[in-house]
Amino acid sequence: MFIPSLLAYWQAILYAATCCVAVEANSTLLAGGTIIAFNEGENALQVIRDGSLLVTGDRIAGIYESGKTPSDIPEHTVVNVTNKIITPGFIDTHRHGWQTSMKTLASNTTLWEYFGRFSEFASVGVFSAEDVYLSQLASVYEAVNAGVTTVLDHAHHTWSNETSNAGLRASIDSGARVFWAYAFHNVTNFTVPEQIANFRDIAQKSTFKDTPTSLGIAYDYFGSDPEEQVKDIVDLAMELNVSVVTTHTLQGPFGSKNTASKGLAILLTIPVSNSPIHLEQLGLLASSIPIVFSHASFLTYQELQLLRKTNQYISITPESEMHYGHTHPHSHLAMDQAALGVDTHFTFSADILTQARIWLQKVRYLIFTGPLELWRVPSNNPMSVNQAFLLATRNGGLALHRPDLGVITEGAKADLLVWDGTSPSMLGWNDPVAAVILHASVGDIEHVLVDGKFVKKDGKLTNTDYPAIRDRFLESAKRIQGVFLERARPIPEPGEHFGGEDVGGELMEVMLVDAVRGDGSGYGTEFLDGSKP
Structure with a gap:
């Protein structure tokens, strides 16, 4: 069964693309997972268990219930997502x-x-x-x-x-x-x-x-x-x-x-x-x-x-x-x-x-x-x-006035997440929405797709240049942090107002709460290398 389409506009674009260039289309079938889709007719989330999701190009081409994946879909790559949860990005x-x-x-x-x-x-x-x-x-x-x-x-x-x-x-x-x-x-x-x-x-x-x-x-x-x-x-x-x-x-x-x-x-x-x-x-x-x-x-x-x-x-x-x-x-x-x-x-x-x-x-x-x-x-x-x-x-x-983003429905952009439903934090889930919102961590995200392309796969960013980018960033960040650490923390003037006296309220020093017994003994210092006292 197909989920109701996002918008007739997006559906028309998708059908035109798949009808004309189906043989050349880059398609991926995420097969056997639990899909958190969106039903426009009911204006509510819809969960499909043991379902499959077809991505063609940059869009979601089909969403199928268990055992109802058509046999005539375009040539595609199959990604097994059994025991996993598929959500919008x-x-x-x-x-x-x-x-x-x-x-x-x-x-x-x-x-x-x-x-x-x-x-x-x-x-x-x-x-x-x-x-x-x-x-x-x-x-x-x-x-x-x-x-x-x-x-x-x-x-x-x-x-x-x-x-x-x-x-x-x-x-x-x-x-x-x-x-x-x-x-x-x-x-x-x-x-x-x-x-x-x-x-x-x-x-x-x-x-x-x-x-x-x-x-x-x-x-x-x-x-x-x-x-x-x-x-x-x-x-x-x-x-x-x-x-x-x-x-x-x-x-x-x-x-x-x-x-x-x-x-x-x-x-x-x-x-x-x-x-x-x-x-x-x-x-x-x-x-x-x-x-x-x-x-x-x-x-x-x-x-x-x-x-x-x-x-x-x-x-x-x-x-x-x-x-x-x-x-x-x-x-x-x-x-x-x-x-x-x-x-x-x-x-x-x-x-x-x-x-x-x-x-x-x-x-x-x-x-x-x-x-x-x-x-x-x-x-x-x-x-x-x-x-x-x-x-x-x-x-x-x-x-963002983009109803094709943030939803899993036919014709929407293929911006998707695949979650490991067997991770220690998610093991035993029943409600997939509750599993993600209340129990998952970002470490449970196995795959991330943007425009139908994997930008994270099997738990790792797909850009092979990332290690070199990381090293360049660390060198840059070290220099920049050194500049800011040379700056002393500001001290408000007596009676100073936020943004000026004719604009915002007067600044007020608030009480400090303490996790250590004693008078102000627990707030401590920031452990910043190279900071001014």
Whole structure:
């Protein structure tokens, strides 16, 4: 039996391709596994046990129940996936790939400290084009290895023509599906008009053509930059019909407008607004371009209604938002217009599975708290593993206006994961969705396919050059970390406000919790080689 098709459009394309070039098609049959598919008619996940999945070219050509694989399918390679689980690849709707080189330097940092020490503005002049290339490539390989097949990369390594092009080239070379969003920002020695010229050159050359990488725009100053500059960015996005526009938005005590702030003697601009209301006024929300609002931690009810009306999405990055302290007070009420992201992966987990698991339990905690405060006992669970799975897969595709991503259905892109169902952590599973969301680890992912091609097979990345890339990256990262380790940790001034007194709330030193008996004896130091005391 065939699963209902994704869209008639994609089905027509697929049938035309298979009818005309079936003999030449590159087809793979994943045979005998449990498939977590998506049934569009019921708008729900559908599990097929002992099923088979046919990949032809870059798309899913057929999904078959046990014993019902047709005998007349195109010439194909068979991959035995008995006792394994097949899922769509995970979709990360917010990441900064170029920051990989700083891994473990900011394990205890806050958002206030991040802006002054590790942000795009604090990194100007530290990274060469080669550094950006290696750091970005290492990031995407890390994502692919963990089952992330699609990344929306907020690429704010755009400090020059060279560093910009390097990040794009790394994204293309990774073989993953990367929505590479060029960041326009006011940095020293590389003006926004120069960035626009660079962007046009990149778009015209189209080196990403016929690859899974596409060109988007990242911009964080819709509410503060001069009207002319904002208009230039909006016009550019519309003219080139970019694959996505993405922006950070916070608000709340972090401020209602963007502001210039001075930290560590570096003048930087903190994006804290970029409300959906701003983008609606500019005509972007109603355009055909997908708009992704990263974090949206203090999204208002009115803004959520606006997103629903225009079908635009937020990217919830659970671990990041807890790590940096801006949290997510209302995000659990906006999940029908939300997907998941990772953010600054150099500070914590880089995989979407972890984000889905953290978010599932955080939402349960948030909703359970209400009855418990009334001395009542919850009698039902507010969020299911199915919902966490959809946030990590299908909702990411919807956020990017790509219903052919993040689902297993006929005609969808063949971005797939194969999980070892007999691993120690998954052994004995019954519900495959629960097995993945609550019991699996990224180490259980045996195969990863993007566009029907294996980018990870039998537990290893397929790029034979990876060992050499790894060695080059380590050499680059050592130098970059040395630069950041020379910088002392900033100390807030008495009465200092986040972003300035007229913008955000006053900084406050919070209590320290301790896992060791005594007065402040357990917090300890960071074990960083070469750091300043």
